[in-house]
Amino acid sequence: MKNLLITILMAASFTCAANKAPLKSYPNGATKAVIFSYDDGVTQDRKLVELFNKYQVVGTFNLNSGLFAKKLPWMKAFTGKAGEYIKQSEVKALYIGHEIASHSYSHPGFAGLDTAELKLQLARDKQILSPIKGSPLNSFAYPLGSYDKAAMTLVKQAGFTNARTVNDTLNFKLPTNYMAWNPTVHHSNAMPLIEQYLALNSNELSVMMIWGHSWEFDKNAENNNWDYAEKLIQTLSYKDDIWYVSAGEFIAFLEGK
Numbered sequence: 001m002k003n004l005l006i007t008i009l010m011a012a013s014f015t016c017a018a019n020k021a022p023l024k025s026y027p028n029g030a031t032k033a034v035i036f037s038y039d040d041g042v043t044q045d046r047k048l049v050e051l052f053n054k055y056q057v058v059g060t061f062n063l064n065s066g067l068f069a070k071k072l073p074w075m076k077a078f079t080g081k082a083g084e085y086i087k088q089s090e091v092k093a094l095y096i097g098h099e100i101a102s103h104s105y106s107h108p109g110f111a112g113l114d115t116a117e118l119k120l121q122l123a124r125d126k127q128i129l130s131p132i133k134g135s136p137l138n139s140f141a142y143p144l145g146s147y148d149k150a151a152m153t154l155v156k157q158a159g160f161t162n163a164r165t166v167n168d169t170l171n172f173k174l175p176t177n178y179m180a181w182n183p184t185v186h187h188s189n190a191m192p193l194i195e196q197y198l199a200l201n202s203n204e205l206s207v208m209m210i211w212g213h214s215w216e217f218d219k220n221a222e223n224n225n226w227d228y229a230e231k232l233i234q235t236l237s238y239k240d241d242i243w244y245v246s247a248g249e250f251i252a253f254l255e256g257k
């Protein structure tokens with residue numbers, strides 16, 4: 001009887017020890033996360049979303065609602081044909097399964113912009129995109145990667161939980177400042193880092209955030225063409241130890257919400 005009691009106590013203490021040090025993981029049990037963050041909401045997003053859907057990865061799409069349906073004549077110099085922003089009427093259906101996020105109303109650089117204009121840029125984009133999304137916007141990407149302290153404060157005050165920069169970290173560490181979230185790498189330099197990330201074997205939580213613009217794949221240049229895009233997405237896809245997630249959902253998880 002005494003031995004049985006000791007056995008039970010020992011078993012209980014092992015259980016407690018196990019509970020005290022749970023292995024931290026993402027909701028699917030993974031310790032790695034992959035986020036794709038794409039800017040501007042141009043018509044090439046249609047093709048990129050198709051690829052994301054084919055390989056079941058998740059994108060965060062940062063949109064400028066003040067520019068919907070407008071033409072981008074400068075794009076011809078890069079891709080051979082003028083560009084165009086997507087239409088407002090297609091936003092909801094196009095980005096099903098992905099995150100609709102803000103990139104400001106009309107894409108001014110945020111550093112040094114006056115407070116009233118900053119507030120307007122944030123409020124207008126939210127006003128148009130939130131009803132389409134069907135819930136409050138969570139994620140933001142600074143237009144032109146341009147921001148300062150005042151911009152960070154106002155983006156947070158506007159209710160965003162995270163704001164992406166264009167300053168590549170080239171590592172897989174969790175973001176520390178959500179209002180200046182430095183991504184891992186632009187897609188054109190991503191392949192070597194993808195290989196590193198797939199080989200990473202760690203119990204620590206990590207994240208790889210890839211960013212860019214879908215129109216860049218129309219450049220048909222090295223590391224900026226659609227075959228490259230597909231190879232990149234395919235290489236990262238269908239891994240059991242990766243959580244494919246939007247920027248907003250990722251930060252909500254880190255904040256325990």
Ligand SMILES: [Zn+2]
Pocket residue numbers: 039040103107143144
């Ligand atoms: Zn942009």
